[in-house]
Amino acid sequence: MDFQPTQEQDDLRAGVRALLARRFGREALRAAVDRAEAEGGAAGRGAGCGDACRGGPAAGGPGAVDRGLWRELGAAGFFALRLPEADGGVGLGLAEAVLVFEEAGRALLPGPLVATHLAAGCVGGAADGTAVVTAFDLGDRPGGDGGAGAGAGAAPGVLVTHLAEADAVLGTGAAPPAALLSAALPVPSADPLTPLHRVPPPDPGPGPHARLRDEGALLTAALQLGSALRTVELAVRYAGEREQFGRPIGAFQAVQHLCSGMLVRAEVARTAVYAAAVGADAADRAGGAGAAGFGSAAAEIAGAKLLADRAAAANARDCLQVYGGMGFTWEADVHLHLKRAWVRAEQWRTAAAAEEVLAAELLAGARQPGREGASYARGGGL
Amino acid sequence: MDLAETEEEREFRAGLRAWLAKTLPELPPRPSPDDWPGRRAYDLGWQRRLYDAGYAGLHWPVDAGGRGAGPTRHLAFLEETERAGAPYVGANFVGLLHAGPTIAAEGTPAQRARWLPPVLRGEEVWCQGFSEPGAGSDLASLRTRAVRDGDAYTVTGSKVWTSHAEIADWCELLVRTDPDAPRHRGLTWLAMPMDAPGVTVRPLRTLAGSAEFAEVFLDGVRVPVAYRVGAENDGWRVTMTTLSFERGTAFVGEVVACRRTLGALARAARANGRWDDPVLRRRLGRLAAEFAALWRLTQWNVSAAERTGGVPGAGGSVFKLAYSQARQELYDAAAEVLGAEALALEEEWVRERLSSLSYTIAAGTSQIQHTIVAERILGLPKGR
Numbered sequence: 001m002d003f004q005p006t007q008e009q010d011d012l013r014a015g016v017r018a019l020l021a022r023r024f025g026r027e028a029l030r031a032a033v034d035r036a037e038a039e040g041g042a043a044g045r046g047a048g049c050g051d052a053c054r055g056g057p058a059a060g061g062p063g064a065v066d067r068g069l070w071r072e073l074g075a076a077g078f079f080a081l082r083l084p085e086a087d088g089g090v091g092l093g094l095a096e097a098v099l100v101f102e103e104a105g106r107a108l109l110p111g112p113l114v115a116t117h118l119a120a121g122c123v124g125g126a127a128d129g130t131a132v133v134t135a136f137d138l139g140d141r142p143g144g145d146g147g148a149g150a151g152a153g154a155a156p157g158v159l160v161t162h163l164a165e166a167d168a169v170l171g172t173g174a175a176p177p178a179a180l181l182s183a184a185l186p187v188p189s190a191d192p193l194t195p196l197h198r199v200p201p202p203d204p205g206p207g208p209h210a211r212l213r214d215e216g217a218l219l220t221a222a223l224q225l226g227s228a229l230r231t232v233e234l235a236v237r238y239a240g241e242r243e244q245f246g247r248p249i250g251a252f253q254a255v256q257h258l259c260s261g262m263l264v265r266a267e268v269a270r271t272a273v274y275a276a277a278v279g280a281d282a283a284d285r286a287g288g289a290g291a292a293g294f295g296s297a298a299a300e301i302a303g304a305k306l307l308a309d310r311a312a313a314a315n316a317r318d319c320l321q322v323y324g325g326m327g328f329t330w331e332a333d334v335h336l337h338l339k340r341a342w343v344r345a346e347q348w349r350t351a352a353a354a355e356e357v358l359a360a361e362l363l364a365g366a367r368q369p370g371r372e373g374a375s376y377a378r379g380g381g382l
Numbered sequence: 383m384d385l386a387e388t389e390e391e392r393e394f395r396a397g398l399r400a401w402l403a404k405t406l407p408e409l410p411p412r413p414s415p416d417d418w419p420g421r422r423a424y425d426l427g428w429q430r431r432l433y434d435a436g437y438a439g440l441h442w443p444v445d446a447g448g449r450g451a452g453p454t455r456h457l458a459f460l461e462e463t464e465r466a467g468a469p470y471v472g473a474n475f476v477g478l479l480h481a482g483p484t485i486a487a488e489g490t491p492a493q494r495a496r497w498l499p500p501v502l503r504g505e506e507v508w509c510q511g512f513s514e515p516g517a518g519s520d521l522a523s524l525r526t527r528a529v530r531d532g533d534a535y536t537v538t539g540s541k542v543w544t545s546h547a548e549i550a551d552w553c554e555l556l557v558r559t560d561p562d563a564p565r566h567r568g569l570t571w572l573a574m575p576m577d578a579p580g581v582t583v584r585p586l587r588t589l590a591g592s593a594e595f596a597e598v599f600l601d602g603v604r605v606p607v608a609y610r611v612g613a614e615n616d617g618w619r620v621t622m623t624t625l626s627f628e629r630g631t632a633f634v635g636e637v638v639a640c641r642r643t644l645g646a647l648a649r650a651a652r653a654n655g656r657w658d659d660p661v662l663r664r665r666l667g668r669l670a671a672e673f674a675a676l677w678r679l680t681q682w683n684v685s686a687a688e689r690t691g692g693v694p695g696a697g698g699s700v701f702k703l704a705y706s707q708a709r710q711e712l713y714d715a716a717a718e719v720l721g722a723e724a725l726a727l728e729e730e731w732v733r734e735r736l737s738s739l740s741y742t743i744a745a746g747t748s749q750i751q752h753t754i755v756a757e758r759i760l761g762l763p764k765g766r
């Protein structure tokens with residue numbers, strides 16, 4: 001066992017970080033937000049929600065995805081990472097994929113990254129980033145509940161991200177985006193860089209393959225992890241610079257302990273995500289059985305998603321608190337992390353579903369009775 | 383990143399499992415929590431069996447009588463013994479995990495020869511006399527005085543919260559030898575025989591009703607200078623070696639134990655119908671994720687320690703913060719499973735719920751751990 005990343009894995013991660021720093025640094029992020037705003041107010045400013053709310057990126061407009069960057073990511077192997085080399089891929093596993101996705105999450109890179117990555121083997125153009133592929137990945141049973149969650153008066157249907165800029169929708173039998181779009185309504189999105197459309201519920205069908213859903217959940221968890229780690233950095237940096245009462249606010253314990261709590265959440269999520277990836281790769285190689293440790297690969301992925309969702313959303317909120325009034329502004333990036341974390345929490349595997357998977361696994365595992373635990377002073381320790 | 387076992391690890395585990403399967407049924411019945419002599423005999427007896435089988439001091443250096451195993455091997459040992467339901471380290475805790483490693487690192491050859499073998503063989507029990515009534519989190523403010531008098535120190539003062547003091551042969555004692563030096567510079571580490579004249583142990587009753595720890599009064603106790611480990615006034619540095627052990631791997635087995643408890647909780651909830659409540663079910667599911675992640679965090683920290691060849695560092699604070707909270711939540715969830723039965727002390731989970739209340743206090747409170755993480759890992763400016 002050597003759970004730490006190898007040199008090659010560190011190098012891979014560093015390469016992606018450098019690429020994103022060059023191509024999608026803070027200025028590019030803010031420019032993308034401004035563009036999305038200008039295009040139709042995906043951000044739904046104000047409560048009045050008049051015409052601006054009908055926006056969303058116009059069909060055929062550039063949208064939130066930068067096609068040039070998408071192709072560059074494709075050329076760097078972001079989407080084809082796990083395709084076999086014989087099929088023009090990089091031939092790596094989920095262990096490497098989560099490191100790469102973590103970097104994308106850290107940079108708040110917009111677009112249906114997970115769906116396109118998952119489509120690399122089956123949708124033309126996905127592997128090399130010439131196609132943008134989205135999926136019905138919001139909620140646990142997209143289409144299954146016919147938009148029951150929508151507010152009163154809202155059109156029935158389900159939400160789907162990045163539809164107007166997608167070339168394909170992942171999933172057996174999904175209609176092409178153009179067909180979906182003709183019946184779709186753009187919906188103002190809480191996250192300025194995740195445009196939403198409401199579409200009629202798709203044929204419930206079998207839903208995405210379990211395997212695909214697990215992989216989607218894991219890669220989404222990796223995005224969440226990157227964001228959670230990034231907001232720790234942002235909070236720590238701000239706490240070291242901002243002064244009140246004649247000293248950096250980071251010298252106040254209340255602020256220090258917010259920051260350390262953020263790190264604890266992020267580190268717990270990190271090991272859960274990496275272990276789930278390593279376990280799923282091992283299960284793949286072994287043809288199904290879980291890696292040494294607790295439970296099945298599916299349960300470990302559910303746990304990783306649950307903990308990473310929590311880390312991303314709670315860290316963004318604590319970061320907002322550390323920023324004070326600045327944290328409530330549009331100008332600071334904190335809200336972008338929080339809003340994206342909320343989007344991702346709904347994608348592929350929600351907390352409720354993840355907890356049910358874990359509970360079922362727990363009960364199944366508990367069927368073989370363990371030792372009856374009459375041990376005195378256990379954990380008394382010191 | 384790799385979680386697979388090597389061939390050697392597999393062999394080691396197989397051998398250990400076979401030994402445990404043979405040995406555990408031969409163990410005498412566990413003594414009752416109030417039977418201190420019985421507990422001492424039981425814990426030392428277990429250590430002796432480990433010694434005879436070659437498993438004692440696995441993680442200790444070879445020249446200290448240990449097996450020189452790396453952190454990964456030690457982790458496998460803790461995992462397998464806990465899974466098999468082997469006895470907990472119990473009264474051997476300080477000897478094996480605190481005083482022993484300190485002596486191994488800082489002691490003279492004669493001191494190592496005197497003190498380490500009896501710990502490994504299960505012959506002597508150690509306790510830790512650091513905390514005082516006036517010095518808890520702020521350990522360096524301790525006031526117990528040791529005055530040099532020929533070839534001995536005369537020690538006067540009092541210690542508190544000393545676990546296992548009643549059955550200990552030795553106490554690793556932190557005393558002030560230079561009251562005029564800056565706080566951290568005037569401390570010295572001594573090994574004190576618990577039967578020395580002037581040592582009075584007064585058991586303290588914990589909120590769980592048991593007497594896990596004690597007050598130790600020291601009234602002119604003479605401790606030979608030869609029992610000093612490290613230089614005079616260098617005790618703070620000597621002690622920090624010990625504390626970093628404490629925050630590293632000390633809770634490994636317990637994570638495995640928690641996972642087992644969680645499984646038992648699920649079974650109990652299924653049996654009494656509460657499993658049908660999705661709120662409770664989901665709560666248990668969430669805890670399953672927490673403990674699985676804590677186990678992975680342990681493996682992560684151990685792999686990091688293996689690479690640096692060193693002692694686990696401040697990462698242990700991250701672990702302890704997450705673990706102590708999860709452990710308390712675990713027993714709160716147990717109470718929800720039990721319902722009104724959670725008021726009956728005969729339930730083991732209820733007693734465990736009470737003990738778990740100490741987790742955010744002992745071995746460095748959660749507030750202190752947060753400050754360590756903020757200042758030492760995150761590099762935030764120092765408070766105050």
Ligand SMILES: Cc1cc2nc3c(=O)[nH]c(=O)nc-3n(C[C@H](O)[C@H](O)[C@H](O)COP(=O)(O)OP(=O)(O)OC[C@H]3O[C@@H](n4cnc5c(N)ncnc54)[C@H](O)[C@@H]3O)c2cc1C
Pocket residue numbers: 253380381382509510511512513514517518519520542543544545546594595740743744745746747748749750753
């Ligand atoms: C079950 C158990 C077994 C123990 N066994 C041993 C043993 O064998 N040997 C031994 O030497 N000790 C032992 N201890 C003592 C333990 O190490 C101390 O209790 C612990 O370090 C806290 O010290 P204190 O109790 O004096 O609390 P205090 O230090 O008085 O703390 C009280 C409260 O104030 C907070 N606080 C204190 N300082 C700060 C600060 N700077 N910033 C923010 N908050 C602060 C604490 O977090 C806590 O909430 C044991 C304790 C327990 C509970």
